[in-house]
Amino acid sequence: SYELTQPLSVSVALGQTARITCGGNNIGSKNVHWYQQKPGQAPVLVIYRDTNRPSGIPERFSGSNSGNTATLTISRAQAGDEADYYCQLWDSSTAVFGGGTKLTVL
């Protein structure tokens, strides 16, 4: 089965840029989606199909995908961005989630 690898945690200074990676075999050939989940809340879609932002998601959130790594980039990080982030894709009629990354804003 397809596996997605995310770092357990990423830290970023307030106002700086955070990058959260999602690794998988030839992931660049697949559509990757990203979710933000704050404690006690349901996930929220922040990036779909590698680079697209749903309405209401700030432009500070962007995505890229190439080779074996997809990346969620959060520019000008704010305290409110502190959350768990999950990547997700489809492989062989199965939806797969990464293990999640806890983003801490210092």
Next chain:
Amino acid sequence: QVQLVQSGAEVKKPGASAKVSCKGSGYIFTNYYMYWVRQAPGQGLEWMGIINPSAGSTTYAQKFQGRVTMTRDTSTSTVYMELSSLRSEDTAIYHCGRGSWGGAVDCWGQGTLVTVSS
């Protein structure tokens, strides 16, 4: 606005079944698939399966094959997820989510806590 409202928390004994409902509103119910995703305490998101509310067809994650059943009632715009032979490891929050086959989940239910305890 698009909204998914799930049923309330449940406490079940090992070996029992749990059935969670998810009612959609604010959109054409049969135009979108419904995902079921669970999250054990302190853990990540785990995909359980997906149902096409229009056709009623389902695809389940291999891990849950034989234990999970997803159904829908188009007259009430509601989907159901039933998990049988519950064990303590099934204690989790169960989320429904609207999405597309092969795509992303663009709207999530609030989650339903299912606790399995003797």
